[in-house]
Amino acid sequence: MYRVYTHLDPFFEPPPQETQGKPFALGAPRVGKKVDVQQRLDHWRTQANTGFRKAREFQLFGERWEAAKTKDVPEWARGALLGRGSGSFTPSGPSSEDIEVLNEDTKRWGSHYIRQADSQMLALRYIEVYAHAYCAEWSIYYRDNEMLERIVAAFDFYSRAQGNSGRFMGPPLPGKDMNWPNWLGGPNRSNFSPGLEVGQRFFWDGVCMVLPYLELGGFLEESIDDDLDPGTPKVSRREAYTRMVRRSFELYFRQVAQCSIANQMIHNVLAMNSAFQVIRIIDPTGSAEDVRRMEEIAEIAAGIGRNPVWQNYSYSPDGMPLEDGYDANYGQGGLCS
Amino acid sequence: MTEVAALTRYPKIVQKARLGMASYAHFVYLSNDSEGYRTRRNAEWISARIMQGFSGLERNFLSKYAAKELVSQYLLFRLAWNQALATPAAPEIPMLDKVGDYFVNVSYLNSARVMNLNFGDGGLTADTTSPLVWLRANGYSKSSHLWYLYQNKPEQHHRDSDRTSAMGLVFYPGDAELATSPVAPDLPPSALYVSPSATTSSGVGKAGESDGDERPESRTRRRAERGGAGGCAK
Numbered sequence: 001m002y003r004v005y006t007h008l009d010p011f012f013e014p015p016p017q018e019t020q021g022k023p024f025a026l027g028a029p030r031v032g033k034k035v036d037v038q039q040r041l042d043h044w045r046t047q048a049n050t051g052f053r054k055a056r057e058f059q060l061f062g063e064r065w066e067a068a069k070t071k072d073v074p075e076w077a078r079g080a081l082l083g084r085g086s087g088s089f090t091p092s093g094p095s096s097e098d099i100e101v102l103n104e105d106t107k108r109w110g111s112h113y114i115r116q117a118d119s120q121m122l123a124l125r126y127i128e129v130y131a132h133a134y135c136a137e138w139s140i141y142y143r144d145n146e147m148l149e150r151i152v153a154a155f156d157f158y159s160r161a162q163g164n165s166g167r168f169m170g171p172p173l174p175g176k177d178m179n180w181p182n183w184l185g186g187p188n189r190s191n192f193s194p195g196l197e198v199g200q201r202f203f204w205d206g207v208c209m210v211l212p213y214l215e216l217g218g219f220l221e222e223s224i225d226d227d228l229d230p231g232t233p234k235v236s237r238r239e240a241y242t243r244m245v246r247r248s249f250e251l252y253f254r255q256v257a258q259c260s261i262a263n264q265m266i267h268n269v270l271a272m273n274s275a276f277q278v279i280r281i282i283d284p285t286g287s288a289e290d291v292r293r294m295e296e297i298a299e300i301a302a303g304i305g306r307n308p309v310w311q312n313y314s315y316s317p318d319g320m321p322l323e324d325g326y327d328a329n330y331g332q333g334g335l336c337s
Numbered sequence: 338m339t340e341v342a343a344l345t346r347y348p349k350i351v352q353k354a355r356l357g358m359a360s361y362a363h364f365v366y367l368s369n370d371s372e373g374y375r376t377r378r379n380a381e382w383i384s385a386r387i388m389q390g391f392s393g394l395e396r397n398f399l400s401k402y403a404a405k406e407l408v409s410q411y412l413l414f415r416l417a418w419n420q421a422l423a424t425p426a427a428p429e430i431p432m433l434d435k436v437g438d439y440f441v442n443v444s445y446l447n448s449a450r451v452m453n454l455n456f457g458d459g460g461l462t463a464d465t466t467s468p469l470v471w472l473r474a475n476g477y478s479k480s481s482h483l484w485y486l487y488q489n490k491p492e493q494h495h496r497d498s499d500r501t502s503a504m505g506l507v508f509y510p511g512d513a514e515l516a517t518s519p520v521a522p523d524l525p526p527s528a529l530y531v532s533p534s535a536t537t538s539s540g541v542g543k544a545g546e547s548d549g550d551e552r553p554e555s556r557t558r559r560r561a562e563r564g565g566a567g568g569c570a571k
Contacts, residue, residue: 010421302338302350319357
């Protein structure tokens with residue numbers, strides 16, 4: 001079907017016996033429908049509202065919680081986010097197998113719901129979605145208390161699920177990859193902490209938007225069980241959330257320095273900044289030291305300061321992102337998203 | 338970084354982000370989107386994931402960043418320039434005599450696939466067949482390059498230089514030529530490369546002067562020890 005020619009001339013002239021196709025003729029440009037700015041805005045608001053409605057389906061809350069209860073889902077799992085679409089209520093696949101690390105009920109159910117939050121906990125973004133739904137004047141859920149209730153339900157669950165390390169995703173189940181994480185949370189919080197957890201950024205961004213309303217609504221003074229330990233007293237949400245955000249802040253403070261790849265450092269420092277913004281509101285007690293650490297680590301991530309672990313700079317003197325201090329292969333990945 | 342600058346407003350980071358944007362401007366060009374609005378597009382050669390060609394604009398060709406960072410795509414451009422235009426010929430660049438040696442120096446022959454210094458997403462077995470093929474096509478041929486191409490011959494997935502692709506058929510050395518490759522590359526058994534930040538304008542630096550004078554193999558080992566880039570956001 002094909003012939004191959006080689007030549008040394010600047011331009012290739014096909015031989016006369018070579019059958020040539022007909023040049024393609026462009027038709028007249030299609031006239032697009034003119035859409036004015038208002039129509040464009042209305043369109044995207046409608047789309048966003050559709051998204052808000054849809055996002056409600058991805059949480060163990062409301063109707064989904066009522067359905068889950070019929071499957072014996074433990075009460076403490078209420079509020080968990082179901083980022084894997086199917087939103088399976090009960091442990092399935094490897095999470096349902098007879099594995100030693102899942103012998104405790106808390107770990108079996110908890111591991112299942114951490115997995116449901118998707119890889120790198122990206123389902124935590126629903127928190128930000130609920131916050132926008134509550135705060136945007138054009139939202140069909142504007143100032144709808146259900147959104148605040150959803151956010152605190154999620155925060156209550158994840159305050160139990162977080163490890164001492166500040167992470168939510170534990171080590172993989174035996175023989176599985178990171179998409180089958182074990183439970184790190186209460187009552188025996190683990191220090192396990194490798195890899196990234198990009199989703200936390202949205203978790204803290206979302207709650208930062210609604211903290212004043214949670215305060216006004218009295219949500220923060222209500223007591224919850226934040227560690228699944230019957231031997232410890234309940235604490236106020238303010239206390240539970242403060243502990244949680246402090247753990248996250250420390251997590252990312254460590255993570256930034258442990259990476260030597262520009263885009264990962266930026267992901268981590270953005271999550272750290274989101275946690276920092278919440279700390280400034282909910283726990284300003286250590287503000288001077290927090291401010292110093294935030295700025296120091298942000299400058300390391302931006303290649304202004306030397307990475308204290310790897311002893312290199314994450315950006316070249318001209319501002320190009322580097323990997324391991326030498327390779328700019330990621331281009332805009334480390335510069336802007 | 339621009340997001341960090343915008344969110345934190347730390348003055349040093351704002352300044353660094355501006356510097357980065359100025360540098361990155363060498364890799365983008367303005368175009369129109371499907372609705373006629375002005376939009377920013379990447380020069381394709383910035384991303385190893387796209388690598389569908391290059392914009393071919395003279396200003397990209399002249400970019401010092403492109404010349405510094407992007408060997409393969411520059412060589413492809415140089416080849417096209419010299420083949421299509423002939424005059425003026427692309428300028429002589431002394432570094433091109435040495436750049437192929439670098440790729441050979443950072444190769445590690447073993448019982449499995451040849452290992453290499455890890456470039457970006459490439460992984461430990463990423464190979465550098467492509468720049469070596471384009472170096473040969475541009476007239477910078479050495480027996481050490483042939484050694485490398487022979488060692489990587491079984492691999493057929495090299496983008497641009499796949500032996501079965503149109504470009505590969507024309508420019509990749511044939512089996513007869515590959516069979517003449519030396520048993521070992523005729524290069525010194527060790528080499529030291531230093532960070533460009535510590536070099537003079539001629540690109541030569543003294544060992545120990547640099548902030549980044551760590552040997553490439555140390556970086557590769559260090560990277561392997563911490564499990565590569567698994568689970569990274571890239």
